[in-house]
Amino acid sequence: MPTSLRYVFRRLVQALPMAFAIVLLNFLLLKLTPGDLADVIAGESGSATPEFMENLRRLYGLDIPVHLQFLNYIQGILHFDLGYSFRQGMPVGELILERLPATILLSLTAILFALLIGVLLGVVAARSRGSLLDEAISVVSTMGFATPLFWVGLMLIVLFSIELRWLPSAGMVTVGADYRGRWDEWLDIGRHLVLPAVTLSLFFLSIYVRITRSAMLEVYGLDFVRTARAKGLTEARVVIRHVLRNALLPIVTVTGLQLGAIFGGTVVVETVFGWPGLGRLAQEAVFSRDVNLLLGIFLCSSFIVIVVNLAVDLLYAALDPRVEVRQ
Amino acid sequence: MSLLEVEDLTVRFGDAVVVDRLSFSVEAGETLAIVGESGCGKSMTALALTRLVAPPGRIGGRVRLDGLDLTGLPEARMRAVRGDRVGIVFQDPMSALNPVLTVGEQVAEAVRAHSPLGARAARARAAELLDLVHIPDAHRRLDDHPHRFSGGMRQRVAIAIAIAANPSLLIADEPTTALDVTIQAQILCLLDELRRDLGMGLILITHDLGVVAETADRVLVMYAGRKVEEQDTPGLFAAPLHPYTRRLMGAKPRLTLGEPPPRQRLQEIPGLVPLPGAIPPGCAFAPRCADADAGCATVPPLQRHGRAAVACHKVELPAWTPRQVPRWTDRSQWRAAE
Ligand SMILES: Nc1ncnc2c1ncn2[C@@H]1O[C@H](COP(=O)(O)OP(=O)(O)O)[C@@H](O)[C@H]1O
Ligand code: SF4
Numbered sequence: 001m002p003t004s005l006r007y008v009f010r011r012l013v014q015a016l017p018m019a020f021a022i023v024l025l026n027f028l029l030l031k032l033t034p035g036d037l038a039d040v041i042a043g044e045s046g047s048a049t050p051e052f053m054e055n056l057r058r059l060y061g062l063d064i065p066v067h068l069q070f071l072n073y074i075q076g077i078l079h080f081d082l083g084y085s086f087r088q089g090m091p092v093g094e095l096i097l098e099r100l101p102a103t104i105l106l107s108l109t110a111i112l113f114a115l116l117i118g119v120l121l122g123v124v125a126a127r128s129r130g131s132l133l134d135e136a137i138s139v140v141s142t143m144g145f146a147t148p149l150f151w152v153g154l155m156l157i158v159l160f161s162i163e164l165r166w167l168p169s170a171g172m173v174t175v176g177a178d179y180r181g182r183w184d185e186w187l188d189i190g191r192h193l194v195l196p197a198v199t200l201s202l203f204f205l206s207i208y209v210r211i212t213r214s215a216m217l218e219v220y221g222l223d224f225v226r227t228a229r230a231k232g233l234t235e236a237r238v239v240i241r242h243v244l245r246n247a248l249l250p251i252v253t254v255t256g257l258q259l260g261a262i263f264g265g266t267v268v269v270e271t272v273f274g275w276p277g278l279g280r281l282a283q284e285a286v287f288s289r290d291v292n293l294l295l296g297i298f299l300c301s302s303f304i305v306i307v308v309n310l311a312v313d314l315l316y317a318a319l320d321p322r323v324e325v326r327q
Numbered sequence: 328m329s330l331l332e333v334e335d336l337t338v339r340f341g342d343a344v345v346v347d348r349l350s351f352s353v354e355a356g357e358t359l360a361i362v363g364e365s366g367c368g369k370s371m372t373a374l375a376l377t378r379l380v381a382p383p384g385r386i387g388g389r390v391r392l393d394g395l396d397l398t399g400l401p402e403a404r405m406r407a408v409r410g411d412r413v414g415i416v417f418q419d420p421m422s423a424l425n426p427v428l429t430v431g432e433q434v435a436e437a438v439r440a441h442s443p444l445g446a447r448a449a450r451a452r453a454a455e456l457l458d459l460v461h462i463p464d465a466h467r468r469l470d471d472h473p474h475r476f477s478g479g480m481r482q483r484v485a486i487a488i489a490i491a492a493n494p495s496l497l498i499a500d501e502p503t504t505a506l507d508v509t510i511q512a513q514i515l516c517l518l519d520e521l522r523r524d525l526g527m528g529l530i531l532i533t534h535d536l537g538v539v540a541e542t543a544d545r546v547l548v549m550y551a552g553r554k555v556e557e558q559d560t561p562g563l564f565a566a567p568l569h570p571y572t573r574r575l576m577g578a579k580p581r582l583t584l585g586e587p588p589p590r591q592r593l594q595e596i597p598g599l600v601p602l603p604g605a606i607p608p609g610c611a612f613a614p615r616c617a618d619a620d621a622g623c624a625t626v627p628p629l630q631r632h633g634r635a636a637v638a639c640h641k642v643e644l645p646a647w648t649p650r651q652v653p654r655w656t657d658r659s660q661w662r663a664a665e
């Protein structure tokens with residue numbers, strides 16, 4: 001459909017200024033941190049002469065005017081050249097690519113889990129509004145929202161890894177495991193994934209419960225639900241096809257808004273569970289004062305959030321046929 | 328036996344009585360208009376007939392449709408009645424359709440709720456129905472969403488949904504109030520046409536006395552949840568009995584022999600419809616009634632004579648009998664005169 005294509009294109013164009021702003025911010029942060037790359041390298045090597053520093057600055061293009069440096073910086077980004085991490089002894093881009101899949105796996109699992117359980121609980125709460133069950137769901141979800149992730153993570157480790165010994169507490173794979181095939185490996189990763197994913201999902205789960213509950217209650221009061229009932233449809237059909245289908249719209253919107261927050265969450269959860277993802281890499285970068293790496297991660301995660309938000313917008317447009325008209 | 332027989336229908340929200348012991352009947356192929364100001368309980372009556380009143384509202388009384396006693400029918404069997412034997416069209420077509428489903432899906436859903444048709448057959452039937460309510464290009468419009476339709480067209484879709492299963496009773500709750508004047512007449516025409524062609528009984532809830540004069544066989548006037556008057560349309564226009572009805576029509580009906588009654592909207596009456604729960608003891612209309620006196624401190628009983636009924640201490644039935652209605656109030660003659 002040409003209209004939807006045009007919509008995609010327009011949203012893409014709208015995302016560009018945002019991307020540019022992030023690159024600019026990143027560059028400014030890089031420039032504003034005390035000491036430049038030459039100082040860092042000199043610091044790493046222990047001693048350096050002024051001439052050596054001068055050479056370094058020329059080598060890394062630090063001796064030219066700032067606006068030209070910025071152009072170089074953009075060009076580097078376009079080639080996924082995000083600089084070099086002297087602490088890790090690897091290009092930042094490679095480090096990020098290495099850790100990214102683990103984070104995507106963790107975040108996706110957590111979001112899907114949160115969506116599934118959160119929407120389910122939200123529907124149940126809305127259906128039994130004002131009852132004890134509704135209250136219970138509300139209390140539990142508020143607790144999920146208010147409890148620090150690291151504390152939840154530690155408690156889950158104590159319970160399921162140390163006491164019950166059901167699930168591993170750290171890492172993504174069993175160290176030194178001897179897999180008898182693909183399935184074995186996936187199963188092992190899956191077992192490691194459970195606790196961190198559940199921990200990360202708790203925060204979002206409570207948001208989904210509330211959004212779903214309030215959206216459901218709002219849609220319940222709308223006229224077309226009465227029309228649906230007047231058709232003689234079963235209550236299940238009214239709820240799923242008419243109420244939930246419309247309540248999904250705010251849920252999708254909130255999911256988009258929460259995606260930025262999930263990166264913050266992965267830093268904590270990956271650190272607690274030793275999950276080898278981007279979040280833990282960021283934590284390592286902070287503690288080793290690895291500015292290049294940190295800004296690289298910041299840039300990457302910002303771009304991922306932009307892209308995913310774009311995808312969420314398109315999903316919203318697909319779910320709500322009125323979008324093309326409203327624009 | 329009438330198509331619909333309603334006895335002592337009551338809707339209450341806690342202590343507030345919103346519909347109070349309402350009794351009436353509708354014959355097959357007949358149009359009954361229910362009129363009254365906003366807040367008189369007209370919509371609640373419509374919803375109560377099919378037990379669609381949302382909690383915490385409670386429904387009492389008996390409703391018999393096609394000989395089937397709906398009172399105490401289990402919810403699952405009530406669902407089989409809704410949409411199948413009774414169709415309802417609501418007031419606001421802009422919000423009565425689900426914005427995220429196509430019109431075809433929504434009509435087909437109503438079809439499939441009461442027939443074993445498969446998806447394809449239901450879609451074909453949906454196109455047929457859209458054609459029946461005169462939506463141009465019905466086949467092509469099946470896949471459009473409601474926002475692509477004008478208010479009038481949406482109301483046609485809502486009507487198509489309501490008649491999807493060939494109901495024997497159609498309830499239209501102010502179907503034209505939200506529409507442009509020019510569209511209103513078209514929708515009323517359509518409802519009248521469908522009633523005739525499908526042989527349905529029609530309950531038409533409206534504000535508009537012009538609409539009543541044009542389409543209704545009989546009129547039920549409601550005030551504060553109660554029936555205050557019921558008459559054949561010609562009788563009502565010739566001689567409104569209840570002070571409330573008279574006020575609705577303007578104090579003295581300006582009727583001239585041999586001419587159709589003027590079309591007119593309900594007159595504004597000073598004062599407000601009492602809120603349920605704050606209905607005055609005695610005659611509910613007393614605070615706004617010019618004829619009220621000490622005798623109105625008790626609830627006036629509903630007096631019946633033939634098919635006419637009135638609830639007012641100051642009106643005696645039969646002060647007037649159908650035979651006394653002047654010849655020109657025969658509806659066929661109004662039509663001819665127009
Ligand atoms: N959920 C509710 N709770 C309490 N009162 C209600 C509720 N819904 C409607 N009512 C009251 O019922 C009365 C009749 O409403 P309604 O049937 O919609 O009137 P009408 O259709 O004649 O304008 C109104 O006074 C309204 O305030
Ligand atoms: S009973 Fe009395 S107050 Fe009520 S309508 Fe008749 S005259 Fe008016």
Ligand SMILES: [Mg+2]
Pocket residue numbers: 369370371500501
């Ligand atoms: Mg109403």
